Amino acid sequence: MQTLQVDLGERSYPIYIGADILARPDLLTSHIAGRQVAIVTNETVAPLYLRALESVLDGYVLTSVVLPDGEAFKTWETLQKIFDAMLAARHDRRTTVIALGGGVIGDMAGFAAACYQRGVNFIQVPTTLLSQVDSSVGGKTGINHPLGKNMIGAFYQPQAVLIDTASLSTLPARELSAGLAEVIKYGLICDADFLAWLEENMAALRSLDRAALTVAIERSCAAKARVVGADERESGVRATLNLGHTFGHAIETHQGYGVWLHGEAVAAGTVMALEMSRRLGWIGQAERDRAIRLFQAAGLPVVPPSDMTPDDFLQHMAVDKKVLDGRLRLVLLRHLGEAVVTGDYPREILHATLAADYAALVDQLKN
Amino acid sequence: MQTLQVDLGERSYPIYIGADILARPDLLTSHIAGRQVAIVTNETVAPLYLRALESVLDGYVLTSVVLPDGEAFKTWETLQKIFDAMLAARHDRRTTVIALGGGVIGDMAGFAAACYQRGVNFIQVPTTLLSQVDSSVGGKTGINHPLGKNMIGAFYQPQAVLIDTASLSTLPARELSAGLAEVIKYGLICDADFLAWLEENMAALRSLDRAALTVAIERSCAAKARVVGADERESGVRATLNLGHTFGHAIETHQGYGVWLHGEAVAAGTVMALEMSRRLGWIGQAERDRAIRLFQAAGLPVVPPSDMTPDDFLQHMAVDKKVLDGRLRLVLLRHLGEAVVTGDYPREILHATLAADYAALVDQLKN
DSSP: OEEEEEOOGGGOEEEEEETTGGGOHHHHHTTOOSSEEEEEEETTTIIIIIHHHHHHTTTSEEEEEEEOOSGGGOSHHHHHHHHHHHHHTTOOTTOEEEEEESHHHHHHHHHHHHHBTTOOEEEEEEOSHHIIIIITSSOEEEEEETTEEEEEEEEOOOSEEEEEGGGGGGSOHHHHHHHHHHHHHHHHHHOHHHHHHHHHHHHHHHTTOHHHHHHHHHHHHHHHHHHHHHOTTOSSGGGGGGTTHHHHHHHHHHHOTTSSOHHHHHHHHHHHHHHHHHHTTSSOHHHHHHHHHHHHHTTOOOSOOTTOOHHHHHHHHTTOTTEETTEEOEEEEEETTEEEEESOSOHHHHHHHHHSOHHHHHHGGGO | OEEEEEOOGGGOEEEEEETTGGGOHHHHHTTOOSSEEEEEEETTTIIIIIHHHHHHTTTSEEEEEEEOOSGGGOSHHHHHHHHHHHHHTTOOTTOEEEEEESHHHHHHHHHHHHHBTTOOEEEEEEOSHHIIIIITSSOEEEEEETTEEEEEEEEOOOSEEEEEGGGGGGSOHHHHHHHHHHHHHHHHHHOHHHHHHHHHHHHHHHTTOHHHHHHHHHHHHHHHHHHHHHOTTOSSGGGGGGTTHHHHHHHHHHHOTTSSOHHHHHHHHHHHHHHHHHHTTSSOHHHHHHHHHHHHHTTOOOSOOTTOOHHHHHHHHTTOTTEETTEEOEEEEEETTEEEEESOSOHHHHHHHHHSOHHHHHHGGGO
16 A cells, blocks of 8 residues: 655645555544544445445444436535535534545535535545546535536545545446546646656556556656645646646536546647647647547547537636636646646637647547 | 734734724725625615725726525525626636625625635625624634524635724614624623623613724624634634524524524523523522623513424534534533533533523513
């Protein structure tokens, strides 16, 4: 088992990474203060792992809340089900909430913990690759609003993150690919060596090679922990973690939450950010195409939805959380391995990027 | 104008108290970082003060959200109206939310600020006595849940609190009395001299004597700031501010939010806490009756609703935020001017307190 640390002063916490660590009660119980635990999970994950987690927590007063699965349910109405269950079972302020599931469960359970009686403890037990390498670390919690993704939420750090790599054995291939989008992201924004490693090991990762997955998770979590430790509330460098997300959130919101997986939208959105970086003269065509090939090798879409117009993008991007004083800031690449956040670009380059023919662009890669 | 300070490290902020300070733009603008401001108020306060506040903020990009008035609307549905308006007007992370109104507006606007894009700045401009002496200071924000008052919320501190005593001239007498319940509370829990001052000045306060009101507000805010500075997240002494609130919340929840004003429920609830303190042998009957007479002089109810049974109370109190590991902790008085928080009392004394005949108890005061 590996242990990483997220350094945030009194809000610091460990990330445990290993196989079958859910079977080790001590890792969980050392981070539970009271006697009450509320487990939040969904209909897909519950049949696989809920019973095992409950039996590890034998002796605690347990409430398990099983929510419908999917981004479309990351809403206030679903969040309310958590509050209803916790209040009905009379959970008090010493309760610990455990998020057992993917990114949607982690975001909602974390936000529920942030708001329940003005804040109780919580622990992340991410079961998808995407949540293990990204959303479970760093304290971003929240729900969607019809006008924008993750618009309502809190920065609220967990007591610990337990990443059991064994849980990936039950993950559908499409979800594994979605997680790889965020793994590739770390290479693109801050670690060119990792990018080369991913090119060599993509086949192993997709065939669930345990050693390769562990390396990818550790390296991703280490990058995330470093960035979050430097900038918890995203006043600077943390925004680079959103490479491809501004374009990607527009895709997710426009298509309807859950139609594209988050990682899929991030992949196509990152291709747009790469293309814009190329049009600004910051990266070359060869670098852009190298990144696109890596997303393709990971089984990810690299072309935005054909029914989305530049105006569709602009409308959704106007409420992005990186907009400041009317100016849309974007995460772009100076080089592969170096990201910048900037609102200082010619508007016509953004417009040309939104209007580009990505299908044709990807087509020429086949030659 | 008086300035008090709430000392919370990097989250410290000033409380300005004076007449017509809303007409001083500098007090507001020095606490607004960006160019966007969202004013949250209600249908009662808007016709009185919204135009004046908007004109003071000439030059900012303004969105005003006017909500229905009353505790019955302190719900997620109403909160959603704030998010809808802010997102439709494309408010970004540098927005400042201003709460213009009483405790319900302050709690909801503050919680909206805590959650909007995971947190934006906010300023409290309380217009009722209750919000000026209590709820606007200390960062407690939130909404009600059908199963319990203030169950969903956040500790989230404002950038500043602006208390314009002139706004009390438009306050209905019933609301003024409700605010006096919290003023009397400070005397009971930590300031016996203030209790004597209140007995002498109650008539002046109820006739809106400006000098007397200013003294009462300053002394209340100073007590609140001291307690919050010592215990921001209510792990200890801050809980004493909830004298009468556990009984009072049960009354509010049982009667339906808004039927009893919060201050009215606190007054009757405090009488119950006094009676229980007497039954424990901590205060004498003369002390209890002195406090009851002060609530009566303030125009407040001192008898709980006749239709509430001990079981009604127990059921609502079981979800109180002061319950820990199944034990209901109560704020009780050792003496007038000294409160304690304790879960260590004989259950039968609580039951006897709930079953006491308060109408008869108050009746004998007339003799």
